[in-house]
Amino acid sequence: MSKKLYSAEEVAERLGLHVRTVRGYVRDGRLKAVRIGKQYRIAHEDLEALLGSPVTEEPEARRQRHVEVSSIVEIDAADPGTAGRVSTLLMGASARHGEEPLRIETVYDERRGRLKLIIIGGLADTARLLEYVQGVLEP
Numbered sequence: 001m002s003k004k005l006y007s008a009e010e011v012a013e014r015l016g017l018h019v020r021t022v023r024g025y026v027r028d029g030r031l032k033a034v035r036i037g038k039q040y041r042i043a044h045e046d047l048e049a050l051l052g053s054p055v056t057e058e059p060e061a062r063r064q065r066h067v068e069v070s071s072i073v074e075i076d077a078a079d080p081g082t083a084g085r086v087s088t089l090l091m092g093a094s095a096r097h098g099e100e101p102l103r104i105e106t107v108y109d110e111r112r113g114r115l116k117l118i119i120i121g122g123l124a125d126t127a128r129l130l131e132y133v134q135g136v137l138e139p
Contacts, residue, residue, distance in 0.1 A: 004044040006043075006047060008026070008040045008042070011042050014047075014055070015051075022042075025050070026040050031046060031050045067123055068120065069122070069126045070120045071117070071118070071126055071130065072116065073133065074115070075117070075137065076112075076113065077113050080108070083108040083115045086137070087106040087108075090106065100125075101121070102120065102122075102129065103119070104117070104120075105118040
């Protein structure tokens with residue numbers, strides 16, 4: 001026996017009715033319900049009895065946790081050689097690591113000597129890439 005209880009709002013949504021109509025059904029005795037505080041709760045079986053047919057349960061949404069990090073790193077005083085090494089390192093390292101591909105964008109402004117890195121991906125993979133970048137940049 002199912003222990004699923006619906007609110008009047010949920011029943012109204014499932015049946016395509018206004019919530020006042022559902023409450024009227026309860027008050028008139030057409031739909032059996034239990035009053036909990038100021039709210040009506042309708043058992044799954046009672047909803048089926050009203051409809052005269054089985055009510056299919058909507059599957060519960062199964063969520064899988066997904067964690068993604070977005071990093072923007074700006075490196076000042078970067079010469080073209082350093083920018084090239086960092087870009088090559090990131091592209092090579094991102095292709096080998098992780099279950100999900102990392103999204104990487106590098107932008108080098110030669111006039112300002114500024115390299116901007118945009119990395120989007122998983123926590124561990126992003127952290128690993130940032131450690132690689134730190135290793136290349138340290139003297």
